[in-house]
Amino acid sequence: MSFLERWSHLHTSDATIKRYASAKNAECTPIELHREESKGVFSGSHGQYITTLSECTCVDFYLQHQPCKHMYRLAMELGEIPGDYISDIAKIKKKVDDGMTLESAVETVETLSLDSQTVLREILLDLAYRNKPFHRIKKRLNYDELLASGLIVKTEDGKGFVTIGSIRKVQRNLCTYLGRRNEDDEYFDQDTNEWHSCPKGAQQRTHITMSPEGTKVISEVAFPEDKITFLLDKYGVNRCRNMPKEQK
Ligand SMILES: [Zn+2]
Known part of the structure; x- marks a missing residue:
């Protein structure tokens, strides 16, 4: 036709x-x-x-x-x-990429207080993982610094906040960055009957080194080697870097 x-x-x-x-x-x-x-x-x-x-x-x-x-x-x-x-x-017109990169978003995040970073992580969890259209305002939280940073805006009806459009592409990675930076995972060790905590998202890794003096097994806690960890190192906030290594 x-x-x-x-x-x-x-x-x-x-x-x-x-x-x-x-x-x-x-x-x-x-x-x-x-x-x-x-x-x-x-x-x-x-x-x-x-x-x-x-x-x-x-x-x-x-x-x-x-x-x-x-x-x-x-x-x-x-x-x-x-x-x-x-x-x-x-x-020919090309797509305008006005999106923030993870690097530029982290640069802004690093200027915020720990409290505001915690609030931002709460908002990002709602939007990126809990499928909520917006983060509903919670009275106990203070959004002032975050609003001033320009990373979030109030919804039209004034009931909550959303992140600015240009960081939407990187908001999951930004959320992971904040989790690794500031939060801990708790786990219970049945051998010692104790609760332990380690930085959220860190993994246990074991290295075996062999030398004339014998075989050494070193276990350490580290974040995955990715761009998020690269940025944690860049700002000196990789909490796994200075953790003691255990030798067996
Ligand atoms: Zn068309």
Whole structure:
């Protein structure tokens, strides 16, 4: 079925004319064109879209279920509809990545007091692991410093807080960072009948070294070797680094 046959029920509305017009712009140059499959790939400020003559993965098509500018452009490129389009790959829009990195988020976190870091971890747990749409305000907690840091904002109805959009991508890692930095896991040792605690997320590791003096078994507690631990070291807050090593 051709593009025109498929969409023959469309009326010429202002919105349609606008999409047709912007489809001709250089900004709408496809980054890939697969003629044999009648398929194209486009790039916009929100990401990349896969486009055919019947659908597109962009938000406009998802909302309207009518041809978007990408579909019009594809139809022009394939010669299904007329259009004096301009091609210029230099004008293609790319996704703007305004997201905070884990590094920049941690940099801000390290300026906060321990109390505010604890509140932030509570908020991150709600949002990233408890599937809550927002963290409900708790009277016992003080959010002032966190609000001033710009990491969180109040919800529109004023009932709680959410993290700013740009740290959402790294909020699970940020949550882990705060857990390793400030919290402990308690465990009960049945041999000694005692409770012990160790930094949250730390793992017991055993090294065996062999030398002429004999075999040594050294066990130590350490965090996984990852970018989160790298940052703990960078700010000198890796609590596993200075723990005594046990020798057997
Ligand atoms: Zn589209």
